[in-house]
Amino acid sequence: MSMKIEDKLFLDRFKVADESHLRIIDGEKCMAECPDQPCLYLCPANVYRREGDRISVNYEGCLECGSCRIGCPHLNVEWRFPRGGFGISHKFG
Amino acid sequence: MKEAFDVAIVGAGPAGISAACVLADAGIKTIVLERGEYPGAKNVSGGVLYGHDLARIIPDYVERNCPIERNIVESRIWYLSRDAGYSLGYRDSIFATDRKHNAFTVSRAKFDRWYAEQARQKGALVVPGTVVVDLLRSERGDVTGVLTGREDGEVRAKVTLLADGINSPLAALTGFRSEPKPEEVALAVKEVIELPAEVIEQRFGVSSGDGVTTEVLGAIAGGMDSVGIIYTNRSSISLGLGANLADFADYKLKPYELLEAFKEHPMVAPLIADGRPLEYVAHWLTEGGYDAIPELYGDGYLIAGDSAMLFNGLHREGNNLAMASGKMAAETIIEALSRNDVSRTGLAGYGKKLADSYILKDLKKYRKLGGFFYHHKELFDQLPRLATSAGREMITVNGVSKKEKQKIISRNFRRGMPVLKLLRLLWQGWRAVK
Numbered sequence: 001m002s003m004k005i006e007d008k009l010f011l012d013r014f015k016v017a018d019e020s021h022l023r024i025i026d027g028e029k030c031m032a033e034c035p036d037q038p039c040l041y042l043c044p045a046n047v048y049r050r051e052g053d054r055i056s057v058n059y060e061g062c063l064e065c066g067s068c069r070i071g072c073p074h075l076n077v078e079w080r081f082p083r084g085g086f087g088i089s090h091k092f093g
Numbered sequence: 094m095k096e097a098f099d100v101a102i103v104g105a106g107p108a109g110i111s112a113a114c115v116l117a118d119a120g121i122k123t124i125v126l127e128r129g130e131y132p133g134a135k136n137v138s139g140g141v142l143y144g145h146d147l148a149r150i151i152p153d154y155v156e157r158n159c160p161i162e163r164n165i166v167e168s169r170i171w172y173l174s175r176d177a178g179y180s181l182g183y184r185d186s187i188f189a190t191d192r193k194h195n196a197f198t199v200s201r202a203k204f205d206r207w208y209a210e211q212a213r214q215k216g217a218l219v220v221p222g223t224v225v226v227d228l229l230r231s232e233r234g235d236v237t238g239v240l241t242g243r244e245d246g247e248v249r250a251k252v253t254l255l256a257d258g259i260n261s262p263l264a265a266l267t268g269f270r271s272e273p274k275p276e277e278v279a280l281a282v283k284e285v286i287e288l289p290a291e292v293i294e295q296r297f298g299v300s301s302g303d304g305v306t307t308e309v310l311g312a313i314a315g316g317m318d319s320v321g322i323i324y325t326n327r328s329s330i331s332l333g334l335g336a337n338l339a340d341f342a343d344y345k346l347k348p349y350e351l352l353e354a355f356k357e358h359p360m361v362a363p364l365i366a367d368g369r370p371l372e373y374v375a376h377w378l379t380e381g382g383y384d385a386i387p388e389l390y391g392d393g394y395l396i397a398g399d400s401a402m403l404f405n406g407l408h409r410e411g412n413n414l415a416m417a418s419g420k421m422a423a424e425t426i427i428e429a430l431s432r433n434d435v436s437r438t439g440l441a442g443y444g445k446k447l448a449d450s451y452i453l454k455d456l457k458k459y460r461k462l463g464g465f466f467y468h469h470k471e472l473f474d475q476l477p478r479l480a481t482s483a484g485r486e487m488i489t490v491n492g493v494s495k496k497e498k499q500k501i502i503s504r505n506f507r508r509g510m511p512v513l514k515l516l517r518l519l520w521q522g523w524r525a526v527k
Contacts, residue, residue, distance in 0.1 A: 002350075002357075003353055003370065005349045008284070008349055008370070008373035011370055011371060011372050011373050012372060012373060012374070015130065036342070036345075038341070038342035038345075041341055041342065041345050041347050042280065042338060042341035042342050042347075042348070044280060044282045044348040044349060044375035046347075046349070063373075063374060063375040063376075064135060064260070065260060065280060065375040065376055065377055066260035066262075066377060067280050067338055067341075067375075067377070069262070069272075070272055070273060070274065070275055070338070071275050071338055071339075071341070071342055073342075079262055080226075080262060081128050081224045081262060082224075083224065083242060084128055084221075084222040084223045084224045084241075084242055084243070085129070085221070085222030087135075088134075088135070088374075089129065089130045089131070089134040089135075089202075090133065090134055090135065090136065090137065090372065090374060091202055091371070091372055092200045092201075092202050092203075092285045092329070092372045092374075093133055093134075093136050093137050093138075093200055093201030093202035093205070093372075093374065
């Protein structure tokens with residue numbers, strides 16, 4: 001029985017900050033100039049999801065790998081570290 | 094934090110903590126800033142550590158209760174097609190006796206915490222929960238400390254050591270290292286799967302406390318340039334899969350779905366059967382090799398470990414390069430502070446130390462390897478398929494003569510991969526590792 005990404009993320013310990021550390025700089029660009037939308041594939045936490053005519057950013061489950069920042073062909077993702085002590089805390093690592 | 098330090102270290106991983114230990118031992122006032130809730134909270138590795146480099150920092154690490162998961166006595170390499178595979182292993186009793194702890198597995202969340210505690214006991218100040226958001230610079234541009242995300246967040250220091258890992262927005266912001274291109278990193282995902290210690294020992298055929306590492310190559314990630322790992326911990330197995338980040342975008346495959354498919358491979362599934370997943374993490378590995386290494390020092394700063402892109406993918410050595418480079422950085426800082434010259438010239442000894450060590454020698458040796466894998470996708474698709482169909486044919490007893498079987502295999506190979514292409518692959522592969 002294949003395990004879903006939601007269930008994988010449920011294993012992890014997150015201290016979720018109120019404010020997102022990820023932001024799509026120009027949402028229009030994703031729809032108008034980015035037919036492939038690789039963020040939908042390469043994010044290991046399924047943070048980026050297509051919702052109608054926009055891409056939603058579900059930062060709460062971010063594993064903080066940085067892939068969206070450099071993998072976005074338009075460098076359209078503003079990426080900061082979550083505030084100190086927030087985000088994922090590995091139990092095992 | 095208005096206090097001034099001799100040295101500010103960004104990141105409490107193996108590079109930063111190794112440096113902090115050496116500096117604190119020399120009585121140098123050192124602060125380590127860690128963004129995680131505790132050291133190790135953000136850190137990931139396959140989980141193999143090497144005793145040699147750790148002993149050079151903490152000689153009595155065993156007596157000090159270093160949290161070792163399993164002592165590695167056997168290293169395996171697998172080459173898999175989608176439903177079959179070859180296995181090659183090397184086991185040596187010397188790794189259970191005279192050379193015990195040559196390699197051992199650790200949980201980074203436990204190890205890094207223990208390691209940071211050693212630095213604390215030596216006198217370094219380790220401050221978790223603190224993100225470094227910028228570097229402080231003098232008018233001349235020398236680095237004079239760091240700016241943290243805390244209120245009054247300036248931390249002044251004579252020297253700053255950047256040991257903040259491979260994913261560093263700080264690097265991009267300050268320009269001390271350019272952002273990696275997607276093809277210069279591999280994205281790896283890893284699951285830790287709980288199993289009773291005795292079950293692990295049975296499945297891997299090892300005694301209590303001993304363990305096995307397995308590196309997996311071949312068609313395990315939909316034809317992408319990829320590698321898998323299966324490492325034994327005390328009462329869990331680390332199962333990971335990494336592939337070139339550019340490939341994820343090109344192949345439109347999702348890391349977590351590939352990990353699930355890997356878990357179902359007939360050679361993998363029995364090892365983790367009935368295991369309970371404990372954690373799922375993701376991290377980059379550098380694929381850029383020697384040519385991706387940035388300027389390693391400048392006026393008032395040095396870079397060590399993953400942050401300096403020091404990683405030997407072929408030998409899965411990263412933690413030891415981080416420890417060794419952290420130590421060299423610290424030794425250079427000690428010399429520079431005693432001469433009162435922390436300029437680029439004063440810190441130049443670091444470059445020489447790295448160049449004279451196994452670190453840069455090894456990375457130089459394999460400088461073409463990353464590109465070789467990336468540009469030869471047949472290694473991850475056609476070749477494993479052909480190789481396992483050959484194995485299948487030779488092992489099957491069905492009344493067909495061996496001579497005839499050889500003909501069938503050779504015909505399949507010629508059809509699947511022209512001889513010239515195969516020869517070129519072998520030649521370029523040899524050139525990439527010689």
